Each structure stands twice: as C-alpha cells, then as structure tokens.
Amino acid sequence: MNYGKKFLHIIMAAVGMLICIVGIAYRTGYFPGHSNAGAMFFIVAGAIITISGLAKMKKD
Numbered sequence: 445m446n447y448g449k450k451f452l453h454i455i456m457a458a459v460g461m462l463i464c465i466v467g468i469a470y471r472t473g474y475f476p477g478h479s480n481a482g483a484m485f486f487i488v489a490g491a492i493i494t495i496s497g498l499a500k501m502k503k504d
Contacts, residue, residue: 450504457497464490 467486470478 446504450501453497453501453504455497457494457501460490460493460495460497462490463493466490 464487466475467483467488467490469475470483470486471480
C-alpha cells in the first residue's frame, strides 16, 4: 500500500472542501465584492476536486 499516494488524495479532498467553503462564503456575502458567477465557480470546482480526491482514495 502506497501511503504517500493516499496522503496526496486526502490533501486533495481537503483542498477541494476548502475551495467549496470559500465559494459558499463568497455566495453568502461574507467576502464582499465578488460576483455570484465566481462564487458558483468556486463551489462547483471545489465539489469536483473533493469528489475526485475521495474517489481516488477509495480506489487505492
């Protein structure tokens, strides 16, 4: 079992969650001055990165 690769997938999922949370903060107005389109981009990109990281982690 390659623990370095599994750790990379855990970090990948965590960064995706962080990006998604930042998108939600933009969307709710916590950080003023950002567009809703940019916020939705962060939410969708974060969700895709998180799901990808979790799927790769499950596969290994």
